[in-house]
Amino acid sequence: MASGATSIQIEQILNIQGAFRALALLNMVGYLFPEDAKVSDGDTYDYIVVGGGTAGCVVAGRLVEANFKTLLIEAGNNPGEENYAPGLQTYIKNSRMDWNFTRPRDGFTDQCHKGSGSFFGKVLGGTGNTDFMLYGRGNPQDYRKFNEDSWNWKNMLKYFRKSENLVDDEILNSRYRRYHGTEGRIGLIKENRSETQEYLQAYEEAGKKVVADVTGAGIIGYSGALYHIAKGSRTETATAYLSPLKDNPNLHITRNSTAVKIIFDENKRAVGVVFVKEGKAITVRATKEVIVTTGAVKTPQLLMLSGIGPKERLEKLNISVISNIPVGKKLQDAVGVLLGFKTNKTTKIMPFNDREYPAQVIMGYSSLNNCSCDPDYQTINYIIDNTAYLLQLCGFSLGFQNSICDRIYSKDTQIFLSFILHLNVRSYGEVALRNTDPFAMPNIFPNYYTYDGDLNDIVDYIMDYYKVIETPKFQSMGLEFVEATGKCGQFQFGSRPFWRCYALCMIVTPGRYVGTCSMGSVVDSRLKVMGVSGLRVVDASVIPGTIGSALFGPTVALAEKGVEMIIEDAS
Numbered sequence: 280m281a282s283g284a285t286s287i288q289i290e291q292i293l294n295i296q297g298a299f300r301a302l303a304l305l306n307m308v309g310y311l312f313p314e315d316a317k318v319s320d321g322d323t324y325d326y327i328v329v330g331g332g333t334a335g336c337v338v339a340g341r342l343v344e345a346n347f348k349t350l351l352i353e354a355g356n357n358p359g360e361e362n363y364a365p366g367l368q369t370y371i372k373n374s375r376m377d378w379n380f381t382r383p384r385d386g387f388t389d390q391c392h393k394g395s396g397s398f399f400g401k402v403l404g405g406t407g408n409t410d411f412m413l414y415g416r417g418n419p420q421d422y423r424k425f426n427e428d429s430w431n432w433k434n435m436l437k438y439f440r441k442s443e444n445l446v447d448d449e450i451l452n453s454r455y456r457r458y459h460g461t462e463g464r465i466g467l468i469k470e471n472r473s474e475t476q477e478y479l480q481a482y483e484e485a486g487k488k489v490v491a492d493v494t495g496a497g498i499i500g501y502s503g504a505l506y507h508i509a510k511g512s513r514t515e516t517a518t519a520y521l522s523p524l525k526d527n528p529n530l531h532i533t534r535n536s537t538a539v540k541i542i543f544d545e546n547k548r549a550v551g552v553v554f555v556k557e558g559k560a561i562t563v564r565a566t567k568e569v570i571v572t573t574g575a576v577k578t579p580q581l582l583m584l585s586g587i588g589p590k591e592r593l594e595k596l597n598i599s600v601i602s603n604i605p606v607g608k609k610l611q612d613a614v615g616v617l618l619g620f621k622t623n624k625t626t627k628i629m630p631f632n633d634r635e636y637p638a639q640v641i642m643g644y645s646s647l648n649n650c651s652c653d654p655d656y657q658t659i660n661y662i663i664d665n666t667a668y669l670l671q672l673c674g675f676s677l678g679f680q681n682s683i684c685d686r687i688y689s690k691d692t693q694i695f696l697s698f699i700l701h702l703n704v705r706s707y708g709e710v711a712l713r714n715t716d717p718f719a720m721p722n723i724f725p726n727y728y729t730y731d732g733d734l735n736d737i738v739d740y741i742m743d744y745y746k747v748i749e750t751p752k753f754q755s756m757g758l759e760f761v762e763a764t765g766k767c768g769q770f771q772f773g774s775r776p777f778w779r780c781y782a783l784c785m786i787v788t789p790g791r792y793v794g795t796c797s798m799g800s801v802v803d804s805r806l807k808v809m810g811v812s813g814l815r816v817v818d819a820s821v822i823p824g825t826i827g828s829a830l831f832g833p834t835v836a837l838a839e840k841g842v843e844m845i846i847e848d849a850s
C-alpha cells in the first residue's frame with residue numbers, strides 16, 4: 280500500500296477543480312441554452328417554475344412547447360464541460376455547482392467519514408447534471424408506496440417510455456424491450472465491456488439470475504448497469520428539454536436567482552414569487568400556477584418560508600401559517616454499506632478517456648426469500664481498473680477517511696466494490712427550518728438507522744450477499760475482502776457483531792432523498808399543495824418512500840406525468 284495515496288489523489292482533484300473554476304468564466308456550454316432573461320419587478324407569466332433542475336427543466340420545457348409563457352427561476356448558473364464528460368464527474372463535488380448540504384453529526388453513523396453531507400446540484404439541470412449517471416427506475420413495489428392507482432408501476436411505465444431513448448441491442452432484442460422507450464429525450468446506454476461479462480458469469484455460477492436488464496420490471500437478478508449517457512456525454516434534462524427551445528420567445532430563464540418566497544392572495548391562491556438576483560429582490564406574477572421544483576431539501580424550505588408547513592414549527596419562527604401540513608416531515612434516503620475486495624487481476628493500463636464512465640458497473644437486485652418477486656436489497660458493483668478513480672470515489676465522492684481508502688487501494692490489481700443498499704428503510708428523518716433566512720441551509724436530519732431494524736436488515740443482506748463472494752468462480756478471481764475499518768477486528772469475522780460494526784463504519788448514503796412533500800400528506804395525487812390553490816410541487820420531494828434505484832429516471836418520469844396534468848388542468 281502506498282502511504283497517503285488517497286490524500287495525493289484528493290490534492291489532485293482540488294488542483295483540477297481550480298482549472299475548472301477558471302474555465303467556468305468562459306461559459307463554454309452556454310451556447311446550448313437561452314440567454315438570461317431580463318426580468319423586472321411585476322413581470323407576469325402564465326407559469327412560474329421555481330428550480331431549473333431535473334424535474335424543473337422537464338416542466339418548463341413542456342409548458343413552453345404547449346405555448347405557455349413560462350419563467351424558470353434557477354439558483355445556479357450554466358453547467359460546465361465537466362458535467363458532460365462522464366470521466367470528470369468526480370470534480371463536481373464541492374464546486375460552484377454543489378449546494379454543499381451538511382447534516383449534523385450523530386456520533387453513530389459518521390464514525391468513519393471526514394464530514395457529513397451529500398452533494399446536490401446547484402446548476403441548470405440540477406442534481407441530474409451532477410450525479411453519478413447510473414440509470415434506474417425502481418421496482419413495481421416502490422410505486423405501491425404512492426397508494427394511488429394513477430401512480431402505480433403500470434401507469435408510470437408510460438412516462439418512462441416517453442422520456443427514454445435507449446440504445447442497446449441486447450435489451451432491444453430481448454423480452455425487456457417493451458419496458459423501454461427509444462424515442463424520448465433522455466439518451467441511455469448500457470456498456471458491455473468484457474470485464475463486466477466475466478463478473479456476470481461469476482454471479483450466474485453463484486446461482487444468481489443474469490438478465491439483459493434489471494432496471495425495473497420487478498426482476499431479481501443481475502445485469503450490466505444502464506447510464507444516462509449518450510454518445511460519450513451525460514444526458515440530463517436541461518439540454519434535453521430546454522436546448523431545443525433555445526429561441527422560443529415563451530421560454531424565459533433567470534439564473535443565479537434564488538426564490539425566497541411564494542406570494543398568496545387573500546384566497547390562499549399562489550399568485551407570484553419573490554426571488555433575489557445580484558442582491559436585488561424581484562417580484563414576478565403567475566396568472567395560472569406556480570410550480571415548485573427545487574428538490575427534496577430546498578422545496579420544503581421554500582414552502583415553509585412561505586407559510587406552508589407544520590404550524591407549531593412556523594409559529595416558533597413568527598411565520599404566518601397559510602396551510603398547516605407536515606412539510607419536511609417524512610424524509611427518507613436509502614442507506615447501505617460498501618464492501619471492498621481486492622482481486623488477483625492485473626489492472627489494464629488504459630489511456631484516460633474522459634468520455635468513458637470511469638468504472639464498469641453491474642446492477643443487482645436480491646431477495647432473502649427466494650419465492651418473492653420484490654427485491655429486498657440492491658447491489659451496485661464497481662469493477663475498477665483505474666485505481667486513481669478508486670481513491671477519488673472513496674476518499675472524495677463518498678468522503679471516507681483516507682486511511683480506509685488506502686486500505687482498499689491496490690496499485691496494480693483490479694478492485695471490486697459492492698454497494699449493498701436497503702430498498703425499504705423504515706427510519707424517517709426531517710428537513711426543518713434553521714431560521715427564516717432563505718439563504719441559510721435548512722437542518723437536514725436523515726436519522727439513518729434510528730429504526731434499529733434497518734441496521735439488522737443490512738446485516739442480513741451483507742451475510743446473504745457474502746455467500747456469492749465465497750463461490751468458486753469469485754474465489755478463482757482472487758476476491759479478497761478488505762476489512763477497511765481497521766476497528767471491527769475485535770469481533771469474529773463474519774459474525775453479526777462484526778458486520779454490524781462494519782456496516783456502521785462503512786455506511787453509504789446515496790442521496791436518494793424523498794418524502795419531504797409526500798403525496799397524500801402535502802400534495803394530492805395531482806401534485807397540488809394541500810390547503811392552497813395555484814401551487815404544485817413536481818420533484819423528488821413528493822415521492823412518499825424510497826425508490827429501489829437512483830432517482831434521476833423516476834424524477835423525469837414524475838415530471839412528465841406532472842406537467843401533463845398541469846396542461847390538462849389549464850384547458
Ligand SMILES: Cc1cc2nc3c(=O)[nH]c(=O)nc-3n(C[C@H](O)[C@H](O)[C@H](O)COP(=O)(O)OP(=O)(O)OC[C@H]3O[C@@H](n4cnc5c(N)ncnc54)[C@H](O)[C@@H]3O)c2cc1C
Binds near residue numbers: 329334409538832
Ligand atoms: C451524490 C448523489 C448522487 C446521485 N447519483 C445518481 C445517479 O447516479 N443516478 C440517478 O438516477 N440519480 C442519482 N442521484 C439522485 C438524482 O439525481 C436526484 O434525486 C434527482 O435528480 C432530483 O431531481 P429534482 O428535480 O427533485 O431536484 P434537483 O435536480 O436537485 O433540482 C432542484 C433545482 O432547484 C434549484 N434550486 C434550489 N433551491 C432554489 C431556490 N430557492 N431558487 C431557485 N432555484 C433553486 C437547484 O439549484 C436545482 O437546480 C444522486 C443524488 C446525489 C445527491
